[in-house]
Amino acid sequence: MILKQIEESGIIAIVRGHQPQDVELIIGALRDGGIRTIEITMDTPGVCEVIERAAKKFAGEMLIGAGTVLDPESARMALAAGARFIFSPSLNLETIRMTKxxxxxxxxxxxTPTEMLTAFEHGADAVKIFPANVLGPAYIKAVRDPLPQIPVIPTGGVNEENLSAYIKSGAIAVGIGGALVRKTQKVDREYLEELTQKxxxxxxxxRSARG
Incomplete structure (x- = not known):
């Protein structure tokens, strides 16, 4: 059900390193632009409280998850705070087990294909191809040919110019960070309006890429 929501949303917006008081404003702006899935990274100040507040405030509207989760202990903390999915930059089998x-x-x-299959065999619901921009959309298509049963979400270097190519290559969704939610010292009305438009x-x- 949750994976289906991620697929329908198509975009996981990565909110990294913003001050706690700004995160909910950013999520609201992304919601107004049509994005429904948010990853709050574990290096966010006071991350567990931020996740808990966001999960409660946007319940029924947005899917809130945790990102840059490197170990099972961090996964457990994020899940206890209300995260619905765990996004990691690396493969840690104990983190998968804890999440499940x-x-x-x-x-x-x-x-690599070996890592993809290892993750899937140990219970991963999908895999994050990271950093995706090193090999590009052609790589996503190439690994999907022999491993079509494994849902892939390319992340790293995905932007407005190459988003369509990644979706057409077979990705169920993409993770987008700095190309969407750029870091700024001032989260003001102008920034939030620009974020909604983007x-x-x-x-x-x-949507267009999905046909």
Whole structure:
């Protein structure tokens, strides 16, 4: 069900390193642009409280997960705070087990077909191809040919220009960080309006790419 929501959303917006008081404003702006899945990274100040507040405030509207989760202990903390999925930059089998123990969606980071299959065989619901921009959309298509049963979510270097190519290559969704939610010292009305407009363009590109 949750993985289906991620696929329908098509875009996981990565919110990294913003101050706690700004995160909910950013999520609201992304929601207004049509994005429904948010990854709050574990290096966010006060991350567990931030996840808990966001999960409660946007319940029924947005799917809130945790990102840059490197170990099972961090996964457990994020899940206890209300994260619905765990996004990692690397493959840690114990993190997958912990995530599945709590009934959440596990999306570990992988790069090779061997890592993809290992993750999937140990319970991962999908895999995060990271960093995707090193090999590009052609690589996604190439690994999907022999491993079509494994849902892939390319992340790293995905932007407005290449989003469509990644979706057409067979990705169920993409993770987008700095190309969407750029870091800034001031989260003001102008920034939030720009964020909503950018989100809307990305959502439309994703829909068009799906045909």
């Amino acid at each position: 123990r709590y009934g959440a969606i596990s999306i570990p980071g992988v790069f 989100a809307a363009r990305l959502v439309e590109k994703g």
